[in-house]
Amino acid sequence: MQGKATLDARFKFADTAFSSGTEGWNSQLRFATGIADGEDYLLRLFKKTGTPLDEDLKRLITHGLRRVRRVLSSRRARQLLVEVLEIVEDQEEIGILMVDPGSPICGSLHRVRAREGRLLTTTGRKMFWRNILRVAEGLALCHDAGIVHGAVSEHTIFSHSDEKEDFRLGGYEACVHIADGDVGGAGHLLRPSGTVSFRRDWSDLGQAASRILGLTEDGGGPSLLSIERRMLNRLADPPRYQLFDGSIVLNEIAEVVADLDRSGSSGEGELILYPSTQVTQSDLASLTSGTIPADDRDAVLRFVEEDLSGPTVRTVVVDEAFVRIVTDLAAYGVKVIDDYVGMIENANKRRPDDYIYDAVEVRHRIHLARTRRSAEERVRRLGPGAKPWIDASVTTGVSRSVEEIPTWYALILLEAFTWLREQFRIYPVEVLHPPSGGDSDLAWIASREDPDRDMRRKLMGLRPAYDALARELKYDDGKPNWTLSRSDALAGDRERFPELSYEGTGGVVDGRLPFTFATSEAVVPGQLLFLRPRRDGGFERAIRRRLQNIVAARTNIELLRAIDDPAQVALDEVLRDIATPNAVPPDEMDGSKKVAWDAIVSGKSINVVVGPPGVGKTFLISNLVKSILDKTPDARLLVSAQNHETLIQMEDELKATLASGTKIVVRVERTRSTDEVSSLRASSVDLLRSVSTVDHAAESMMVNQRYQIKQALRPVDASEATVAERVFRDTDNLLLRSSDVTLATTSSHIIEEMIADGDQFDWVIVEEAARANGAELIGALLLGNRRIMVGDHNQLSPFDAAQRQQFYDPERAVDLLRDAKERLETISDLPPEVTEALDTVKSSEHLMREALATAARLEEPFRSIAEREIEREKDTGRPSTIVNTLLEQSRMHPAIGDLVSNTFYDRKLAPSDRVKRRTLTVTSTVAYLTSPIVLLDFPPLSMSKRRHFEHKVERSFRNELEAQALIAALKGLRPIVGADGRRPTLVIISPYAAQVRWFKRLLRGQVRKDKTLFGFASPRSNGEFVFTSDSFQGGEADVVAASLTRNNVMVGSRALGFVKSPQRMNVLLSRAKQKLILATSQRFIREVVEGIDPDAKKDDLEFLRKMLKELATLAGTDYELVRKDAPSIKVKGASIVAIDENGRLPA
Structure with missing residues (x-):
């Protein structure tokens, strides 16, 4: 948050102002230009009252912005939602600073009349519905993250022009999360009073759309098609007893647009553009392949400048507002801000198979300005020498491409290969007839030949099936570890098959030496079956969880890049000042810890701390957590690790460090598998006991609540035990959502649930990060605004990491992927994006090579990052700003x-x-x-x-x-x-x-x-x-x-x-x-x-x-x-x- 300097000293305000248009705290929307950078901004300004309400207002705004931070990590969300940068203030006003999204749709009387004229035509309404589709998509992204907007109206929808497809949804400063304990409180200061819900949001959107169209009760407004009226009616009054969520709304609005579609220069000069903040943060640095740190902005921009001045630069005009510039190295997405200024909105490396059809050679020089202000100043000085972007080439109608991040496909491969490798532990066998006098509870099973299977095994560097099975059984412990199935599908058969425990090799049967198994039920001889290890449900559930987390991370391009190489991604400046620890580390810390502390405070996309044995990693983390909570009492932190014992030690240290305060520290999992209750459930029991014994708390509860707590603590029969479980489950959830610090393993089910619920933490700290692969890390990291990985790659690696590297050999990978889709489709509840990703990888040789190389690194991402930074230190002669080692x-x-x-x-x-x-x-x-x-x-x-x-x-x-x-x-x-x-x-x-x-x-x-x-x-x-x-x-x-x-x-x-x-x-x-x-x-x-x-x-x-x-x-x-x-x-x-x-x- 900025200091109390006068806002007029930082911004030049336009005369135009708009009212907030909502009940509650009065505010004004004012356009402004940054004096330092020349960027256009929109500020929502609130007059200070000089009372504690001012602090309440800032707290509400801060909470709302932190809720949507996770949503805005998606690039698509930043194209649909108004992007809030920070809270600013001076002695007179508190302001919310936003990237200029245009003016509110309610607009001036002149704009409203002009729009009403355009909406009388089918063409005008097609643009309107495309824009409503953008607003609905933005609202759906909020809902998917568990966020209720609560104030959708024409005052919170912004646009530069009704003739462009650029509507953006704003006004979410006081949004509500479904997990919030109190959705009321002071929130009405910023939004209309009354009920807020997902359904109400869609209803508000429908009513706003009707008002924008100019529809009145007496039949005024444009003549609409029946499908348009039906859509408006469904939005205004969403169905109560059937599913009506974002995906349904988007599909139905898309049908409206489709229905409306069915109804009816010189060789000299310069094209001038500048980079957006987001593209500078991540995309441009990634083009350098790590040779230039993302933090070195000037060097990155010089690199891009050289690329854009190359001899073979081509353009494709996608539409009236978007141009693609293609060089031998990269493809840049340029948004046309006005006729003569473009903004680089995204950039990615070219691939050998990335053909750009209908591209034409650029006839003008391209000038890369550093800011919008300097771009506009160059246009002014060049006069006729500045060339319009719309003339860069002819419009081709090529669609904007979705950037393919190899890291995401690599993460999919990590988990897909985990499952696919299991096919090599499924052995073709024949059930032999037992010898005379053989026990009925034994099965005699012989390996059978399968040349195709053995050929694949040889390609993978594995023993033939018979040898591999004999080797496995040689060290078998005699427990019921095996079963039989009719097919070799990874998921097995639905039919129930017996449990088998290996007894040894029996005598010769039918001229063959079979393996003898004790069986839980009779197995009919003569069958050709498949012998396979029995899998508990935990193995499959863990892989599904990780795949769901990977799918959820798909749109978070910055995180996907950072988990492979944090140096390629700069920290979002908006996050730098959120819930920061003290700038000065504790005096009792040694020099190396203080350096690490300073690096964490300054902020990187991921801060990496290497902690050799006994250096006090837990001490550093606990003091960091204490400092964050001291400065920002309502901050939320997630501490994750690979195993429970580490979390137990961390819990003890945190409780000791935070002992003088009232902070809630919750650990989710059980201490040991033999424990009957988890640490979280034990905390719930303690809470309910304390509530039940405190008189004033009991008086504030209803009689029924008091009775249910009594039942939960001392159930006497099965019926009361059911009630108890419900009470405990609700209390668990309350504690989890209310905790200041949550501790959970990286593979915990709670990580997946929090992602699905749209939870977001101010900080995520992953301990033992060197023991986790990328698929295990991505879930926890996705939940954090600021991220720290702590570990030591000189100690234990992720399980089986060295053996898994063989799967990333291109020849072996191609063979694994040959029938991967068919094999994985037999597994239930698999995200559909998985098989789509495998198809995409197989269809592009270049993407496959990149994804395999990246997957090999992501088997041990912590080691890869640490060792890469060591090499950079040697090359540059400068210490790493990403990795700090405690000494x-x-x-x-x-x-x-x-x-x-x-x-x-x-x-x-x-x-x-x-x-x-x-x-x-x-x-x-x-x-x-x-x-x-x-x-x-x-x-x-x-x-x-x-x-x-x-x-x-x-x-x-x-x-x-x-x-x-x-x-x-x-x-x-x-x-x-x-x-x-x-x-x-x-x-x-x-x-x-x-x-x-x-x-x-x-x-x-x-x-x-x-x-x-x-x-x-x-x-x-x-x-x-x-x-x-x-x-x-x-x-x-x-x-x-x-x-x-x-x-x-x-x-x-x-x-x-x-x-x-x-x-x-x-x-x-x-x-x-x-x-x-x-x-x-x-x-x-x-x-x-x-x-x-x-x-x-x-x-x-x-x-x-x-x-x-x-x-x-x-x-x-x-x-x-x-x-x-x-x-x-x-x-x-x-x-x-x-x-x-x-x-x-x-x-």
Whole structure:
């Protein structure tokens, strides 16, 4: 919001003014020209009263504008709705600043009479109905977002000329969202009093249309066709008991237009144009392919200027108000503002198959002005040298093309391929006749040949069907994981088929070796069927949700570009001042956090924060949220993450940070799958209990409400339980809509529901963003005006990201898409846009190449953005304005921090003063366990007399001697219990699930009744001590015991398994706060790495060399241990303890 400088100092006001035409607070519409930029504006001005009503007015306007911000993210919406830029004020007036949409349709008496004359003709009414169609489409966009306009009239419809197709809908400054708790209140200050609803909006539009046409009760006005009168009647009095929404209205008005259609220069000079604010924000920067940041406006415009001055520039006049300029690089959509000035409205890169028919070569120079004012000034100075745009070429009737954003098609491919890959887990089989004496509850199933299927599998780099099935069943856990179907359709058959659990391979049957399955019901032998994994409904629901979110994002071009490369999109200036945090970060933040804070305040299309382990990402986010809510108490924020544990930690931190206030923080999902109620439902129970026990609140409620709450809290039978569920559901919804901060996973159903309801948050913060692909991120990001992604691409990647990359090979993709439409159409409730998108991709080779390349990046968008910015920093010599990395860690002891920093972060992480001064809470009974890092160093199997160290268990590995040694070491530690009774925490982790299960078996009787293990507490509220390293990302403990498990004589990278993954090893090594005990064999790792890469020319395993080298360095480097009631002592950073081949520690 602008300061109190006089509005006359910023704008030159025209003499013409229009009244608001509505009940309530009196206002005036005034045209004005910006003194600085020469742009034309329209201002709705309210006289200040000098009372608190002025603040109420600003609050109402701000709320209304924030509601429609999501709608205006669509380019189509910006063509149909009046675009509000900001709220301005001085000592006398409050104003709503709008891009000049023309004057209200009510207009002057002269304009009304001229219009009435035109509307007597069919041609005039065709233009009128086309304009009403524009208004209806704009209103439908509001309704789709859950917004009730509440004030549609000829005073809120604007146009430059009745002869142009340019009506725009405005007047939504005090609109209402269907989820608003109070649709009344002070809202009547800006809109007519009375009921507001979607139906009333359509009725208001119908009545306004009748008044514009000049229809009167006594039969005055033009002679209309019957279809016109029927349309006006349906709008004025919409049907009450049948569907009458935007899509129906638009179709019916289009029928009216169609019915009316059936009824009846020199070689010198310059064409002058300038770019719109929106096209500068995103489109023009995208033409540079990221070589110029969107924020560098001057450089971007110079790039476009050079393109427009090229030798092969052509034009196509689409209609009297729109021209396309086509160069070898790009196609520019130019809106004709007046005869001699054009405005670039959109721009996109040319494609090789993008042919422009009927284009003619431009005979004049094209001058790109920076603003409208400078464009008009150049026209004035050139005189006859300025050429009219309408003469640029002849009108061709070519339609305005809809820009195809490869990112949107790439997101569709991400999810389509997720489903399509499932076809390769559907195996053709034959049900054999059982051998004599065979059990009736068993089925003997043999793989059958299918050459076409095996050929496709080979193209995809997959094993033949028989081998793949045998491999899957080899590691099957014996649960009812399988079923049969008659067809290989992805959705399966509607017919119910048995549940199968694998029993093993039976004897030879009919000369074949079948697989034997226990079956829940008899299977008739002799059938040719398909064996497939049983899918729970959650898999399909999650994909449908993500596809719905992607479809909803289709019109948000800026977001689609930003999720691939935020540098190509500048932040909308209107958003920059909405719900901003304090410009000055908290004093207790370190330098890197302050830099990140400053970048977030300044604003980017997406701010990206890289957070290595222990750097305080949660601290940064919670303080940012507090600052936003302190400055803007009614702001709404969404915090999203990939898993529940991260949200639980975030919820605790936020509640602690916001403890002094009255803010509502709601987390949607359950803490664990075993929990009976979600955090949201628990909050609803607390709310209802508090209401039921407070006398003054109870007095304000009706008797029936009080009784229903009592039933909900203590239902006594099934009938009351049904009532209780309804009460809780309503309370859940109330809490969710009223919350200041909402926490939900990126895959949550609530994200889809909020998008469908048109919800919009001032800020969306996505934690663990590096673990999500683009399809998982797009839903949450779509809900935000301002967006922040926080994560660390050096830790875990999205699930299966590396394996999925094979699908983006063009040859494999073409084969997958060959019958994709037919396969996906078998799935119910699939958005129709999905198959349409696949058809479009298949029809354009260039679009397919772009979409596949983009999809490959969007498998890990966080990594792609971070690594691209690193390259730009190297190329430009300037720090990135998009990505900020936090560098001060406060979790790990400095020795552990140095191991992680020097292995994975190029020595950039530094310990905080707080972690350096942290008092020791873990002691040991033997000297070699004193160091912060203890390496239990086993001999390699190649130098041992043992047959093996590791055992393969199904698809995992177990190393019993490493487990034995780690447990023995843990028994040598002693926790120091704090004065408050708090105990240090302990966790045992391994990359392998079989090793985790083995630890749990060994420790089954070791956990005491007070839920301690060797005197240590669990780091998790569920009391568990043993986890896979993947499941413990984001967690921390004072003591971490880690088993790498692998020690063998295999050759190549398969010898290392998960150990070869830098992301997994980073997570494993960085969880410990005070002590890390690591069990492995240094020599084994070194021998494998040397065998794979003897010349150290490959980067893949270089981190393991760094790790081993750093451990050796730490073993010779002194670090300080701070003790509470004793002097600090010096110890070596690492203690390397030789373990014998029987797993015994030194005496």
